[in-house]
Amino acid sequence: MVDIAHRAAINPASAKDATPALVPLTAIEPGQWRSLAQRAIEPNGYYLPAWELAVSATARGRTGASALSVCGGSSTRLIGLMPAVSLWQAWKIPLPALVSAHPYGTLCSPLIDRDAPVEAASRLLQQARRAGAHALILRDVALDGAAMVSLKEALANDRLKPRVLGSYIRASLDATQDSDRLLHEALGAKKLKELRRQRHRLEEHGAISFDVARKPDEIRPALETFLQLEASGWKGERGTALIQDAGDAAFVRRAVPALAETAQCDIITLRAGTTAVAAGIVLRHQDRAFFFKLGIDERFSKYSPGVQLTLDLTRHLCADPAIASADSTASADHPMINPVWRGRFAIGDVLIPLRRHDPIVELIHAALIARGLARETARRAVHLLRK
Missing domain, CATH: 3.40.630.30 (Gcn5-related N-acetyltransferase (GNAT))
Known part of the structure; x- marks a missing residue:
């Protein structure tokens, strides 16, 4: 049957x-x-x-x-x-x-x-x-x-x-808005002040930088940084990090550089000095971005590295005239992205x-x-x- x-x-x-x-x-x-x-x-x-x-x-x-x-x-x-x-x-x-x-x-x-x-x-x-x-x-x-x-x-x-x-x-971002006004309306002055304080504390470990890898020769090492960060956190503990399965690792190592050939994928990385504290994969199709995955270094968790990276990504997307919106591709009521990206569909x-x-x-x-x-x-x- x-x-x-x-x-x-x-x-x-x-x-x-x-x-x-x-x-x-x-x-x-x-x-x-x-x-x-x-x-x-x-x-x-x-x-x-x-x-x-x-x-x-x-x-x-x-x-x-x-x-x-x-x-x-x-x-x-x-x-x-x-x-x-x-x-x-x-x-x-x-x-x-x-x-x-x-x-x-x-x-x-x-x-x-x-x-x-x-x-x-x-x-x-x-x-x-x-x-x-x-x-x-x-x-x-x-x-x-x-x-x-x-x-x-x-x-x-x-x-x-x-x-x-x-x-x-699901949460989404209207990237046609001014990022500073959008973040202020979403998070409020008090929360933004707390995030700035955390960022200043993180800066004690080295100058903060937000890097975007898009070209194929840049994106391969940035992808490996992301894979290591993802596996170092709770996804690694649960055995669900991409690098922990040979098939998943092969897929992402093939897909990301291939999309980079047509400028349809970014790897974003937040660093304190030379140390990567958070990284994410962002796909691009037409005028929309898709926030695929996020990995953080849990040693810096008290500084909210995932939120800090998302704030920089928000500013980056809002400043990009080619992008009108972003799909969080996150689960319902996601505790990190929902307070920051207030669009819904x-x-x-x-x-x-x-x-x-x-x-x-x-x-x-x-x-x-x-x-x-x-x-x-x-x-x-x-x-x-x-x-």
Whole structure:
């Protein structure tokens, strides 16, 4: 049963059409992919080819993604792309559905051509049907983002509606504002004074500098500094630092320099003298930045190095005319970023039915609800045990 359902959700071609409905990510022509990314109606740095191909090749638990890809009309121009895995591959649920491939960063909005958004969205849905899927599950999409708006319109044409499985509010930055005014409004005079005091104390260990590595020859050593910092903290203690898994380390060492070739990734580092006390990875796509990860030297934790780095990043992004906004890609109520970046938008998981009045869609929905309840029960049990 499991194998049959798994094959049904990733059927490469229908009996009537030999053209594959799903193709390997590596089969997408890189130039076409990059061109679509430039025209995408909604930026998503985590679905840039250099990033997602590296994730799918080696990253822990995220390998083997395929692609729903569509061209416009009779042309060969790529107008829609959604990296995808089967529901079985994602969550071991033996039902015919496709799930957006998770690109490590918490954003899975598909790439949809802004010049033909509804056509692209409609064709992606058609490709999913041809692949044998009865539903699409989009993980971590901007619920009010332009990609989701296009999908809703395409669904409405088929008299279908998406179903939100769960959502949360995420922090973002309006980088068009004056950074000093923005930080004052977000943190207040008292908190900023305390942070300045901490910065002066940190300066006792050496002159403070904020460095941005962007060129390929600069970014490789900066990445190694970040990896060491991340592994030295609580992520290292939990075994979740990137460098602690060979696949994760290979992915990030491939993706970051590749994005640097097109000026789409920065490594930011805060130093006291020659000592790196905090570092982060920031992706760039169109006019949006994505704050991927942060690592700090815990020996300097009383000086709030992560917050200090974020303040400098805020000033840096607000001063950059190419950047209009930044996505924290952080969890809900994140204790560090939420007080600093006060913009908010809704992120959620969405079930998209592909057929009307389909009992299999109801089974898929029920299975996803049951999975969510089981995870919540397990989370509460772990919390009680820790208490």
